[in-house]
Amino acid sequence: MPNIQNPSPPADGYRGRFAPSPTGPLHAGSLVAALGSWLDARKNHGKWLLRMEDLDAPRCIPGADQEILRQLLACGLTWDEEPSWQSKHQERYKQALEHLNELQIIYPCTCSRQGIASALEARGVITPRNQEMIYPGTCRPHQIGTYDELETPSTEVAWRLALPPGLSMHFEDLALGKQTQDLNQEVGDFVLRRRDGIFTYQLAVVVDDAEQGITHIVRGADLLDNTARQIYLQRVLEYETPSYLHLPLVLDGYGEKLSKQTLASAIHTENAQQALQELRKAARHLGLRDLPYGKDASIAEWLLAATQAWDRKIISS
Ligand code: GLU
Numbered sequence: 076m077p078n079i080q081n082p083s084p085p086a087d088g089y090r091g092r093f094a095p096s097p098t099g100p101l102h103a104g105s106l107v108a109a110l111g112s113w114l115d116a117r118k119n120h121g122k123w124l125l126r127m128e129d130l131d132a133p134r135c136i137p138g139a140d141q142e143i144l145r146q147l148l149a150c151g152l153t154w155d156e157e158p159s160w161q162s163k164h165q166e167r168y169k170q171a172l173e174h175l176n177e178l179q180i181i182y183p184c185t186c187s188r189q190g191i192a193s194a195l196e197a198r199g200v201i202t203p204r205n206q207e208m209i210y211p212g213t214c215r216p217h218q219i220g221t222y223d224e225l226e227t228p229s230t231e232v233a234w235r236l237a238l239p240p241g242l243s244m245h246f247e248d249l250a251l252g253k254q255t256q257d258l259n260q261e262v263g264d265f266v267l268r269r270r271d272g273i274f275t276y277q278l279a280v281v282v283d284d285a286e287q288g289i290t291h292i293v294r295g296a297d298l299l300d301n302t303a304r305q306i307y308l309q310r311v312l313e314y315e316t317p318s319y320l321h322l323p324l325v326l327d328g329y330g331e332k333l334s335k336q337t338l339a340s341a342i343h344t345e346n347a348q349q350a351l352q353e354l355r356k357a358a359r360h361l362g363l364r365d366l367p368y369g370k371d372a373s374i375a376e377w378l379l380a381a382t383q384a385w386d387r388k389i390i391s392s
């Protein structure tokens with residue numbers, strides 16, 4: 076059973092990041108991820124990087140990236156290096172995929188969603204609503220070779236990573252403790268490049284976190300489920316594994332995760348008072364309660380107090 080040890084951070088120290096998808100402006104949930112990752116970086120005298128995850132172009136909203144930058148600045152959440160846009164780094168993801176092809180661990184898949192659903196149904200597997208289907212391996216060849224057609228496939232195919240058997244992954248989350256996921260049983264061979272040619276979040280996030288030397292990933296608990304996949308990809312690509320810390324989710328009145336899909340409303344940052352109000356809400360959600368309140372506290376003062384008070388142990392759920 077492979078056990079993943081988090082390697083010690085590189086000599087140049089803590090490097091964190093916030094990686095929003097510009098599918099809309101920041102809402103209460105994404106501000107929690109931004110603030111939590113910023114505070115953890117500042118507390119550890121680290122750097123905080125900003126990366127727009129805009130590969131899924133059909134889901135991105137023009138101008139949302141600039142709006143997110145404005146909102147972060149209004150909240151005093153400043154970044155330390157030039158922000159990056161994943162859409163400008165297609166070559167990186169292509170190279171990683173080519174490398175995995177040379178390692179003979181990816182294969183083309185022509186299944187439609189419906190095809191996968193029917194194959195699962197035939198095996199008596201029902202996928203609950205809102206849950207990803209576990210790929211039953213329909214297109215997986217007995218022996219995987221190196222494919223020449225990775226570049227120009229004759230038909231539109233997705234590329235999947237072939238998981239070895241018995242892939243039970245273990246890792247330690249800095250907030251949630253020990254985590255385990257059986258990738259074969261809970262995920263299956265997952266997609267790295269979609270049929271429409273778009274590189275998936277799983278591949279891009281791993282390539283970029285390594286490329287940017289990220290040592291600490293602080294993000295919402297909705298992404299916890301992806302972590303074992305990402306650690307496995309890091310391992311096959313021979314990247315270092317960063318530390319992970321997943322923050323409690325902000326739920327709406329119906330107990331659903333706030334997201335653009337549930338029409339979560341944008342945070343208000345039109346003036347400093349509103350921005351501070353939003354920051355306070357986000358901080359309370361992270362377990363930071365007794366921060367200075369006076370009307371006169373500036374955002375900078377408040378952020379300083381929040382940084383001093385930040386403690387991974389008090390993150391509430
Ligand atoms: N882009 C992802 C999102 O907005 C977050 C990526 C990450 O933090 O790993 O949900």
Ligand code: ZN
Pocket residue numbers: 183184185186212213214215
């Ligand atoms: Zn298939």
